[in-house]
Amino acid sequence: MARFMPLDQAVRENLKDGDTAAFEGFTHLIPTAAAHEAIRQGFKDLTLIRMTPDLIYDQMVGMGMAKKLVFSYVGNPGVGLLRRVRDAVENGWPRSVEIEEHSHAAMANAYEAGAAGLPFAVFRGYRGAGLAEVNPNIKSITCPFTGEKLAAVPSVRPDVTFIHAQKADKKGNVLVEGIIGIQKEAVLAARRAVVTVEEVVDNFTGLHPNLCILPHWTITAIAVVPGGSHPSYTHGYYARDNASYLEWDEVSADRERFTAWMEENVIKAKPEDFAARVEKLRVAK
Template identity: 50%
Template sequence: MQPDDPAASIAATEAAARPAADKTMTMREAIAFFIHDGDTVSIEGFTHLIPTAAGHEIIRQGRRDLTVVRMTADIVVDQMLAGGCVSKLVSSFVGNSSAGSLGELRRRIEQRVPEPLEFEEYSHYGMVCRYLAGAQRLPFYPLRSYAGSDLPSVNPDLRKVTSPYPGPDGRPEEIYVVPPVNPDVTIVHAQRADRAGNTQVWGLTGVQAEAVYAARKAVVVVEEVVEDEVVRSDPNRTVIPAHAVDAVVECPRGAHPSFAQGYYDRDNAFYRSWSHISKDPARLRDWMAEWVHGTRDHAEYVAKLGAEFWSSLAVGDAPSQPVNYGRRL
């Protein structure tokens, strides 16, 4: 809990009053209660289901000196940097999702302006392995893909160990390993969850489950909170079970400008515009002042964009075929 933070105190009081199985919180409550200055925070979602609204609330609450772990450091990271929240980034990709560049991030790394950003780089699979090691509480995870790469020259945490088993030629083999990552908090976005935290995802699932299991605490942001019967009717979609979840936040359209399969499409125009916004520090400050600091919460952000805008991202129905799980009569 952030010291002397009234929102965190209120969140704790209200959470204590809820039934044990009810983990629902508002976004403001969840960020106030779980995210502290100096924390290591994983924010995951691979192109799909990016928890942008959570990033905005972290900015609004003025969190500082965060280490952000995100495989694909993109717009939400650029915005959190502009908000002064991040001192270190751990990532395997930096860019505006094939639509351009990240102006604030580039200034921090290339020019050290307005202050430097510590950057720790891995490959995509290296990050997956870090989450797997973290989730399984392993001391490291082996992988072959760094052989011949120059990444070990820029990241001293990419190391080699000698296998205790003989290789194909009968001799022990040296292999690269990565360390585990165990964030203080992981935040993911998903389509739906019940109040206990059983979380269902379809479409691109990314590394949400691994990132949640690797963390000490987990906040799941969803398009909608549904009744238990909805989750039980299709249990195979439950990517993250309730026992791994500490808070459930209902936040419709909270992944914008990314997409939520079955709910709304990707806002490609915004991705294209971001390079121009973030390239100019004054323009970026104005955007942050209007769209993040100038909105009370994500509901106000959504309303500000307007009904016509959201209708342009509407998606049609494409239901999957029903599955008969069967039951004893």
């Protein structure tokens, strides 16, 4: 049952050292504010799952929070590498990190299997691909009905999932619009789910019934954080801050500059700072 609370409380009560955690968002609605709060609270030994790790996982890895990444693409979207992740993998700075790489199809199916309570996902994939040679969690299975050889991967069932969304109503139901990605399945697959939202409204009347609504009983905690997905965007609220992605490529290239940036922009910052960061990016409603 969803409870409304400040972000620091939501993170503190639902994320623990050693957890398997998903901070999901596909280009859009990335839960940056939640990730920054996790960084401020200094969690350790996390297994971080996400289809497309970008800046927030680069920051969390660079702060030494992750022991393992499970993903299907890792990079600064539209720019290039995640330099802190590469430094951790290649040089063990600030600590070594294990990686488990999949395809997008595998990750999407693994989340769906987790949401359904299944132990693994079965799909057509990895034919002619080399990932199975370096990832022991990619298996093959023979269909008992057709004899077809299919791929199988473990389901994704995080201890906790964090997402960002547009709105919650006063009952704790959450509305997700725009590119939904795998957020719904990531919430349903998790033992606990924390959602940051732009605003709380009385109800969702007047909206199309096919919009993605996560009912209150699927969510553990909701925190109101306007601008909470910056520098990614929230459909209907503000645009993507492309300049910040370009800046991050330079910031993350140097360990000392990275550490100083994190101290100034994350450790010393507060969730309410996000609203000002998106003020010039807001779209007309």
